[in-house]
Amino acid sequence: MRAVCWHGKQDVRVDTVPDPEIVQKGDVIVKVALTCICGSDLHLYNGYVPTMKKGDILGHEFVGEIVAACPGVTHFRVGDRVIVPFPISCGACWYCKHELWSLCDNTNPNSWMMEHIYGDTGGGIFGYSHLYGGYAGGQAEYVRVPFADVGLEKIPDGIPYEQVVLLTDIMPTGYQAAVYCNINPGDTVAVWGCGPVGLLAMKSAKLLGAERVIGIDRFPDRLQMAHSQCQAEVLNYEEVDVAEQLQNMTGGRGPDSCIDAVGLEARGTGIEDVYDLVKQTLRLETDRASALRQLVRACRKGGTLSISGVYSGFIDKFPMGAIFAKGLTVRGGQAHVHKYLPHLVKLVAxxxxxxxxxxxxxxxxxxxPAGYRTFLKKQDSCIKIALTPEH
Ligand code: NAD
Ligand code: ZN
Incomplete structure (x- = not known):
C-alpha cells in the first residue's frame, strides 16, 4: 500500500510499504477514506520529537471502512464506517475506567521511554513516534486499529466522512480545552492560536456558553476565520501587547479562562527556523514558552489556563510564582477523545x-509532501488539509 513516511526533518515521502495485518485479539483493519495533517504532525515534521525512525508511517486523524476484523471483535463488522480516536485505549485499566482514555496504562509498549523522561507514562497514539508506542499511522491506504471494541465509533448513515474526520482528534481536543475552562454564563475565553485546534476550541467555548471569545494569532486569514466562524474578537500578537490588550478589553480584570492552542510551534523570535535540537534547548526560554507566559500574565485571578497545545521536554521559566499568587488552575494534556465522541457525533448528526x-x-x-510544506508555512490561506488515498 501507499503511506506517508517520515524520513527526517521536513522530509516526508509517500512510499510503498507492506499492508498491515491483524496481529492481536481486538484488531481490525481500516481502509482509510480520509485523513488529515495535524499541528501535532508538524512537531514530528520539524524534528522536535527525537523518537521517530526513518520509514515510520505518520497520521493519527483518519476515518474509513473496516475491511477485516479479528473474530473476537464484537461491536463492529466488516463494512462498518468508523471514526478512530487518535489515542489507543485498552478500556480495562484504571485510567480507562476513569475516562482518562489518553492516559491508558496498557497500550504503550514503549512506556519505559516516557517513564524515563517524565516519571510516568501515557497511552499509545497512532503515527506518533516510538515515545507513544511506535504504532503505524493512518496517513496510508490501510491501518491496523487495536482495541477496536473500545475506541471506534460508527458513523451514522448519510454523514459524509468529511464531517466527522476532525472528530478523531482536533474537535474533541478543542472541546476538552473548553470543558476544562468550566465556563459560566458571561465568561470571556481567550484562545492563543487560531489554527484548527484554536478555532474548534473557540466554537466549543461558544457552544458551552461563553459570552465572549478572543482569538490571538498573527495570520490575517486565520484571525478572519476566527471572527467569521466563531464570532471571536481578534488580536494580532505582532501588533499589540496581548496581555495588556486583553486586560483593557475586560475592564482591567483579564479573561476568565485562557486556552493555549499553540504548543511547540510557538513563535517568539523564530523557533520555526531553528531545527537543531541543541539550539532549540538553548532557546527554550525565549521561544517556546512565550505564549504560555502570556496566558499566565493575562488571565484573571482565580481563572483557568487550559493547555491543549502539545509541549515536550522542559519549558523553563514557567512563572510558577504568578500561577500561585493569582490562584490559577492549570489543566491540559492529550484529549480523552473517547469521552467526548458520542456527544460530538450526535451534535454533527x-x-x-x-x-x-x-x-x-x-x-x-x-x-x-506538498501538503506538509503548505501547512507548515500556513501558505495559500491553509488552515486544515484533508488527504484522500487513491486505493
Ligand atoms: P497550527 O500550527 O495550525 O496552529 C498553531 C497556531 O498558533 C498558528 O496559527 C500560529 O500562528 C499560532 N501561534 C504561534 N505562536 C503564537 C503565539 N505566540 N501566540 C498566539 N498564536 C501563536 O496547529 P493546530 O493543528 O491548530 O494545533 C495546535 C496545537 O494543538 C499543536 O501544538 C498541536 O500539537 C496541539 N494538539 C493537541 C492535542 C491534544 O490532544 N492536546 C490534539 C491535537 C493537537
Ligand atoms: Zn492531531
Whole structure:
C-alpha cells in the first residue's frame, strides 16, 4: 500500500510499504477514506520529537471502512464506517475506567521511554513516534486499529466522512480545552492560536456558553476565520501587547479562562527556523514558552489556563510564582477523545456543529509532501488539509 513516511526533518515521502495485518485479539483493519495533517504532525515534521525512525508511517486523524476484523471483535463488522480516536485505549485499566482514555496504562509498549523522561507514562497514539508506542499511522491506504471494541465509533448513515474526520482528534481536543475552562454564563475565553485546534476550541467555548471569545494569532486569514466562524474578537500578537490588550478589553480584570492552542510551534523570535535540537534547548526560554507566559500574565485571578497545545521536554521559566499568587488552575494534556465522541457525533448528526468548515485544502495522499510544506508555512490561506488515498 501507499503511506506517508517520515524520513527526517521536513522530509516526508509517500512510499510503498507492506499492508498491515491483524496481529492481536481486538484488531481490525481500516481502509482509510480520509485523513488529515495535524499541528501535532508538524512537531514530528520539524524534528522536535527525537523518537521517530526513518520509514515510520505518520497520521493519527483518519476515518474509513473496516475491511477485516479479528473474530473476537464484537461491536463492529466488516463494512462498518468508523471514526478512530487518535489515542489507543485498552478500556480495562484504571485510567480507562476513569475516562482518562489518553492516559491508558496498557497500550504503550514503549512506556519505559516516557517513564524515563517524565516519571510516568501515557497511552499509545497512532503515527506518533516510538515515545507513544511506535504504532503505524493512518496517513496510508490501510491501518491496523487495536482495541477496536473500545475506541471506534460508527458513523451514522448519510454523514459524509468529511464531517466527522476532525472528530478523531482536533474537535474533541478543542472541546476538552473548553470543558476544562468550566465556563459560566458571561465568561470571556481567550484562545492563543487560531489554527484548527484554536478555532474548534473557540466554537466549543461558544457552544458551552461563553459570552465572549478572543482569538490571538498573527495570520490575517486565520484571525478572519476566527471572527467569521466563531464570532471571536481578534488580536494580532505582532501588533499589540496581548496581555495588556486583553486586560483593557475586560475592564482591567483579564479573561476568565485562557486556552493555549499553540504548543511547540510557538513563535517568539523564530523557533520555526531553528531545527537543531541543541539550539532549540538553548532557546527554550525565549521561544517556546512565550505564549504560555502570556496566558499566565493575562488571565484573571482565580481563572483557568487550559493547555491543549502539545509541549515536550522542559519549558523553563514557567512563572510558577504568578500561577500561585493569582490562584490559577492549570489543566491540559492529550484529549480523552473517547469521552467526548458520542456527544460530538450526535451534535454533527443534528447539524449543531460542522467541524469540516475549517478544512481549506483537499489533496490526494500522494501530494502529502506538498501538503506538509503548505501547512507548515500556513501558505495559500491553509488552515486544515484533508488527504484522500487513491486505493
Ligand atoms: P497550527 O500550527 O495550525 O496552529 C498553531 C497556531 O498558533 C498558528 O496559527 C500560529 O500562528 C499560532 N501561534 C504561534 N505562536 C503564537 C503565539 N505566540 N501566540 C498566539 N498564536 C501563536 O496547529 P493546530 O493543528 O491548530 O494545533 C495546535 C496545537 O494543538 C499543536 O501544538 C498541536 O500539537 C496541539 N494538539 C493537541 C492535542 C491534544 O490532544 N492536546 C490534539 C491535537 C493537537
Ligand atoms: Zn492531531
Amino acid at each position: 443534528e447539524q449543531q456543529i460542522d467541524p469540516s468548515s475549517i478544512i481549506t485544502h483537499r489533496m490526494s495522499l500522494e501530494d502529502a
